[in-house]
Each structure stands twice: as C-alpha cells, then as structure tokens.
Amino acid sequence: MEHEITLxxxxxxxxxxxxxxRLLSDCLRHDLGLTGTHVGCEHGVCGCCxxxxxxxxxxxCLTFAVTVDGAEITTVEGLAGSDGRLSAVQRAFAECHGLxxxxxxxxxxxxVTALLADNPVPTDDEVIEGISGNLCRCxxxxxxxxxxxxxxxxxxxxx
Amino acid sequence: xxxxxxxxxxxxxLGAALRTLAEVDGKVLAGGQSxxxxxxxxxxAPAHLVDINRVGGLGASEVTPEGVRVGALARHAEVERAxxxxxxxxxxxxxxxxxxxxxxxxxxxxxHADPAAELPAVLxxxxxxxxxxxWDTAGGGPVLREVPAEEFFVGPMExxxxxxxxxxxxxxxxxxxxxxxxxxxxxxxxxxxxxxxVCAVVTVGADGAARxxxxxxxxxxxxxxxxxxxxxxxxxAGWKAAAALVREATDPEEDIHATAAYRRHLVGxxxxxxxxxxxxxxxxxxxx
Numbered sequence: 459m460e461h462e463i464t465l466x467x468x469x470x471x472x473x474x475x476x477x478x479x480r481l482l483s484d485c486l487r488h489d490l491g492l493t494g495t496h497v498g499c500e501h502g503v504c505g506c507c508x509x510x511x512x513x514x515x516x517x518x519c520l521t522f523a524v525t526v527d528g529a530e531i532t533t534v535e536g537l538a539g540s541d542g543r544l545s546a547v548q549r550a551f552a553e554c555h556g557l558x559x560x561x562x563x564x565x566x567x568x569x570v571t572a573l574l575a576d577n578p579v580p581t582d583d584e585v586i587e588g589i590s591g592n593l594c595r596c597x598x599x600x601x602x603x604x605x606x607x608x609x610x611x612x613x614x615x616x617x
Numbered sequence: 618x619x620x621x622x623x624x625x626x627x628x629x630x631l632g633a634a635l636r637t638l639a640e641v642d643g644k645v646l647a648g649g650q651s652x653x654x655x656x657x658x659x660x661x662a663p664a665h666l667v668d669i670n671r672v673g674g675l676g677a678s679e680v681t682p683e684g685v686r687v688g689a690l691a692r693h694a695e696v697e698r699a700x701x702x703x704x705x706x707x708x709x710x711x712x713x714x715x716x717x718x719x720x721x722x723x724x725x726x727x728x729h730a731d732p733a734a735e736l737p738a739v740l741x742x743x744x745x746x747x748x749x750x751x752w753d754t755a756g757g758g759p760v761l762r763e764v765p766a767e768e769f770f771v772g773p774m775e776x777x778x779x780x781x782x783x784x785x786x787x788x789x790x791x792x793x794x795x796x797x798x799x800x801x802x803x804x805x806x807x808x809x810x811x812x813x814x815v816c817a818v819v820t821v822g823a824d825g826a827a828r829x830x831x832x833x834x835x836x837x838x839x840x841x842x843x844x845x846x847x848x849x850x851x852x853x854a855g856w857k858a859a860a861a862l863v864r865e866a867t868d869p870e871e872d873i874h875a876t877a878a879y880r881r882h883l884v885g886x887x888x889x890x891x892x893x894x895x896x897x898x899x900x901x902x903x904x905x
Contacts, residue, residue, distance in 0.1 A: 459624070459625075461625065477622065478622075478623060478624070478625030478666070479619065479620040479621070479622055479623060479656075481619065481620070481653075481657075484619070500618065500619075500657050501654035501657050501658055502650060502653075502654050502717060505714075505716065508716055511719075511720075514694075514719045515715075515716045515719060516716060516719050516720045517650075517716060517717065517720070519653075519657070520649055520650055520653040520654065520657075520717075520720065521649065521653070521720065522625075522646075522649070522653070522668070524625060524627070524668070525627075525646070525649070525668055525670050569716060587715065587807075588715060590714050590715070590807050590808050591713070591714025591715060591716045591717060591808060592716075
C-alpha cells in the first residue's frame with residue numbers, strides 16, 4: 459500500500475506517493491531526484507545520508523519518509539543561498555580541502571551546519587565529538603576539523 | 618539493504634495505538650535508530666509496524682524530587698539537554714553519536730534491551746521502572762502496569778513487555794542525598810557499543826558510611842546489578858575488593874571484539890574506577 463505524503467524540502471512543499479518502507483534517503487534520491495544526499499552503509503554508521511529534519515541532523519537512512527510526513531527537511535542542495543552562493547560551511551570545506559572524493563561531504567556539511575548553529579564557536583573537542591558520527595575514508599579528518607573552525611570564523615564575519 | 622515490506626499504522630492517540638497493538642502482531646516504531654538498522658539488514662521482518670511518532674502526550678518528561686519520568690517519545694538529545702538526572706545525563710553522552718541521539722528515544726533503548734547498551738544499566742542501578750500500557754478489550758480502556766527494572770530485562774534484546782503492550786514512560790529515581798554516580802566504559806571506537814562498562818552509585822550516609830550499587834553492561838544477558846551494601850567509612854572503603862566482587866558477579870562471553878577473560882578484566886578495572894569516582898562525588902555531596 460502506498461501513502462501520499464508532503465515533505466517541505468529546502469523550502470518547497472513536495473507531494474509524493476511512497477510505500478511505507480521507503481527510507482527518507484531513498485525518497486529524497488529516487489522519488490524527488492535530490493541525489494546530493496548520499497547513501498553509504500544504510501545502517502546508521504557512516505553518516506553520509508545525514509540531512510536536517512526541522513533543523514536537527516538525522517540519519518535519513520534510519521528514518522521512514524512516512525514518519526516525517528509534513529516535516530521540514532534540508533538537504534545539501536538547500537545549504538547554499540538562493541543566489542547560488544555557497545554557505546559558510548561549504549566555502550570553508552572547499553578552502554581548507556575538507557574533502558577529497560566527496561562521497562561523505564553532504565553528510566558532513568549538514569552535520570556541521572547544525573553543529574555551528576547550536577555552538578557557533580566550538581572547541582577542538584566539541585568539533586570532534588560533533589563529527590564523530592560521520593566517517594571519511596580520504597582526508598584523515600585533520601582538514602575537516604580545520605574547515606569547521608574556518609566555517610565558524612566565516613559565519614562570525616557574516617553576522 | 619532495504620527494509621522488508623510491512624503494513625504501516627500511524628495512530629494519532631494512545632488509545633488507537635494500544636487498540637492496534639491488541640489487534641495485530643505489531644512492532645512499535647519510535648526513534649527507529651535500532652529497529653530500522655535491523656529492518657535494513659533484514660534481521661527483523663515484522664508484518665505490522667505501529668509508528669507512535671504522532672501519538673500526542675508521549676514526548677513529555679516530568680521532573681519531581683523523587684526522580685525523572687521520561688515519556689516514550691523523548692529523544693536522547695532532549696533528555697540529555699534537560700540534564701535533570703546526573704547519571705542519566707552522563708550515560709546519554711555515551712549513547713552512539715549526537716546525530717543518532719537526535720532521533721533515538723530513551724524508552725526505546727530500554728525496550729530494545731541490548732545487553733551492551735548504557736540506559737538499561739542506568740535504570741537497573743537506580744532501581745527504576747517502565748510503565749507499560751495495553752488495551753483491555755473487554756473493559757474497553759487502557760490498562761497500565763509498572764514493571765520494575767529487575768523484572769523488565771528478561772534476556773538479550775528481550776524485555777518483559779507483552780506483544781500487545783506499549784512502554785509509555787520510564788521512571789529514573791533521583792539519587793539519594795549524599796550520592797555520587799559514575800559511568801565508565803571501554804569501546805573500540807567512540808560511539809560504539811562498549812566492550813564492557815560499569816555504572817555505580819555510591820551513597821554516603823550522615824555518619825560518613827558508604828553504600829554502593831553497580832550495574833555492568835556488555836558482560837551478561839542484561840544489565841548485571843551488584844548491590845555491594847554497606848562498605849564502611851567512605852574514606853577508607855575497600856574499593857578494590859568491592860570491584861573484585863563486581864567482577865566475579867559477571868559472566869562475559871567471547872566474541873570477535875574481545876575474549877571473555879579480557880572483558881572480565883575490564884569489568885574489574887572499570888568498576889574500581891566508577892566506584893572511586895562515584896565515592897568522591899558522594900563524599901563531596903555529603904560534605905564528608
């Protein structure tokens with residue numbers, strides 16, 4: 459049986475029919491064509507599929523689309539401004555080489571966006587705790603940690 | 618992988634949720650941070666899923682001098698931020714990662730009853746309880762019962778809840794006056810389930826005498842609770858011997874992550890650390 463649901467994705471209400479077992483990650487990618495959200499392990503370990511649900515980062519592979527009917531969701535596609543200018547977090551990742559292959563990056567960007575909204579000037583320990591649920595197999599994390607601190611600076615400059 | 622198909626129920630109130638559970642052989646979905654991985658890996662394939670996320674009134678927590686009652690939909694992160702109970706708050710920081718805690722629920726962790734999980738041990742060491750509700754079809758109304766922690770954790774991944782029951786809240790009793798608490802664990806990676814862990818509560822009486830209770834995770838079929846009783850003056854208590862008693866009470870199993878002997882060794886080390894830290898905090902709280 460299919461269910462008709464509405465998700466407010468990146469500010470736009472999207473109506474979609476999905477079976478109950480459709481994971482939010484698959485709904486975003488397959489039903490809505492938003493392939494920026496990546497799917498790594500599908501059991502909550504890698505963090506690639508992290509999106510913002512009502513502003514809080516969650517695993518979209520551990521959430522059913524039907525459960526979040528009516529909710530507001532932000533994916534990596536929604537982080538940049540409406541004029542296409544990258545967000546502070548996105549620019550910091552580019553500037554600090556916080557990515558190599560880029561597969562894990564959408565998850566990191568969503569996680570870090572929420573982290574800095576909560577805690578605008580995190581310490582090193584808070585950054586490491588904050589990103590501990592996201593795996594990166596390329597960078598060795600050093601540049602990601604640098605990017606988070608740089609993003610905090612950029613955000614501070616802009617407000 | 619993808620979850621197997623199931624029939625989906627999304628009740629709007631508690632009565633509807635309980636009636637559904639009385640009618641069908643359903644699995645309850647709250648935060649889904651343990652259940653959905655099990656579905657994705659096809660370790661579980663329930664015919665019916667009862668999603669309680671829209672049931673009103675289950676998200677609230679209530680703090681009284683007696684303790685904290687946590688509603689079935691209270692997320693780990695909310696309860697952690699509320700910081701209403703020192704041991705619960707400390708344990709929550711050890712549960713998976715912050716992103717998982719945004720969605721996972723405290724009561725869900727209890728019902729999941731993973732022997733390596735922190736929250737069952739916290740409920741057990743405090744002597745808390747879980748409130749279960751079911752629909753009485755003959756009477757046409759909900760029936761509640763309070764299940765004490767020592768009866769709630771039946772075995773690995775098994776709680777005392779009946780198939781038609783819903784855990785609506787859990788009660789974590791406040792620490793007695795003059796108490797300190799600690800949670801110590803060792804895991805292979807930050808955020809993983811622990812190889813072994815020990816939480817301890819040490820209560821220092823007005824006479825300066827210490828009483829201690831500990832609960833271990835990852836080394837038995839459920840939380841292993843050891844009531845160490847009266848241990849003499851807090852400053853001269855024999856924590857090493859007490860930790861040895863905790864260690865002897867556990868019967869760890871071997872798996873690919875650690876041998877049974879290593880786990881037992883860890884319990885001894887962690888128990889002593891937890892007891893000493895809890896005692897220090899208890900002594901400070903008592904002003905001893």
